Amino acid sequence: MVKDKIRKDIVKCLKQLELKFNDNFVVEVPNNPEHGDFSSNVALVNAKLNKVSPQKLAEKIIEYFSKKRDYKSVSVAGPGFINFKLANNFYHRKLLEINEKNRKFGSSEYGNKKKVLLEFISANPTGPLNVVSARAAAFGDTLCRIMRFVGFRAYKEFYINDAGNQVDILAESLELRYRELHGERIDEFPPEAYHGEYIKDLAAKLNSVESKLLHYSETDRLRRMKQFALEEVHKMQQESLKRFDVTFDNWMSEKKLRQEGAVEEVLSYLAEAHCTYEKDEAIWFSSTEFGDEKDRVLMKADGNTTYLVPDIAYHLTKYQRKFDYLIDILGPDHHGYVPRLKAAIMALGYDVNKLEIIYLQHITLFEGGQQVKMSKRAGKIVTMDDLIDEVGKDAARYFFVSRKPNAHLEFDLELAKKKSNENPVYYVQYAHARIASILRKAKKEKISLKNFDHKLLRKLNKEDELTIIKKMLELPNLLISAADAREPHRLANYVYDLAGMFHKYYAKFKIVDKKNPELSQSRLFLISNIKTVLAVCLHLMGISAPQKM
RNA sequence: GCGCCAGUAGCUCAGUUGGACAGAGCAACGGAUUUCUAAUCCGUGGGUCAGGGGUUCGAAUCCCUUCUGGCGUGCCA
16 A cells, blocks of 8 residues: 555656656665565666666665655665655545545455355365365454455355265264164274264254154165265354354365256266267276376276366366365365366366465374374264364464465464463453453543544654554455465464554553643554454354454 | 475464565563553574575565475376
8 A cells, every 4th residue: 555655756756857767666675664564676777777776876866855755764774675764644635535535444446246155175075174275264363354354245155075985984973873863782893984972962963853764775874874974964064154254155065066957067078078088998087188196087997987077067067157266275285186177177178377286284183292193984083173162262273374375284282272362362352352441441531532533643752652553554465465366364464463453552541631631642543443454354263253352 | 206386493383476774473581560451562692594506786575406395197086
């Protein structure tokens, strides 16, 4: 926002001075505040072009800016950087804009209503969601919220693998537990079966509704078992996600896709494209022609398709639904299969560049310095529900979204359970609650912002105050870059910084002071806007913004 | 072997897409509460940005290479 203004002013200046220039210079916020509010390398980048030294060029530019009202000072530093300081008055006007926009502050039309599909979690419907899914949930949902806020039409979709091998195993596992309830002794529970306690719960629930399934034929019985298990697990997963404040716009069922004949379609399309052949009684896809390491089997010798085929079919529906961007958020164990999926998309003539893959790295859980091993089949998992019970939704979401996607994440349950200040989410929420508390106090003291005179903004002349306004003004661009880079963790860092700036300000300055109502009003005006910005950020991360703590 | 991702303070991690002396939190140590919430603030110590080469005015960031770790490399999903 402010950067753009400065950039435009620089371009105006260069044109007026009739200088040659390249557009690739940057305007940025320097690390060191002594270097001004903003700095630009414009003179460094364009010195050669004009056959002068960077310093000389910079001086010319400075002269131009010295006459500009919005600028407090403009100077040259180092090898030829230009440092800009803007007038207090400029920031005060911007603060009024923030106030005006209120909860819309930070939003923009940047995305131009482009349609985006975000697919994430897509966990097998064979058990409760685990912490890996929780990370995906927090990440995908936050990214979606941010993208919508900056003007994309973003949709969330969950693909349910409710057909195929692992679902059969689920049904068989359920049957074994069901038999146990009817007095059968199962000596050896097969290792490939699902061992989790939830299967026993499902069996009990099923038995309480339908106790005579053992009299059915095997096919009927297993069909019923499968249907029941799928419905129940699906409900379980939805319930967990609801507790995590994650909702999906669409749930896509693999079974339904298959029923609609999508699998056969894919096979025939690929055949028409001359990309298939038969070998060893199986049908193969010549994916190596499209960059894959080796050819892949589409239909196995036993007549069943591999998981790849419905997955291709699913992705074709994404293309047919005319999205501008397709984003798949996957676990690291899936990166081996993406080349073959992309190969199929190419083979079928779709634009593979539209499909973007984000890999979320694994999570290592620690409990008291000990690593917690997870294994779904062995039933030893820490579920998303466990996590919400133990550390709470807010902390969990913050934690997951504060790390960049392609980095491993270490999660110490012991630490997170402590609810101490080691958990950064409290730090941010506390800033919000603290401001709410001050506003309550002000009300008691009969200091109100109702008839706030904008001239009082002059009183916000402390460096700390101007710095906070500057920080707030970064939000719109920050959200755009977070959306563009698909890196919602930038927002988590941002809001943490902003909260810290407020805490420091609070410790240093008295805000509500009966003896000085005008100063109090101006500071209240500032912090109430900080509160709004904190709330906007927290909301985008799906975290509550408490009035009291 | 090949492919993908990562390697930044004792620990967990940032670093705004190539900018100025590399930053937080935790842990360690020392301070601050007659107060608008101490879930806070202030201060001290802590670094060969895994190693080496290259690109240029300028590299934690880009290229090459070596090392280390994770994952992948099924007619499993």
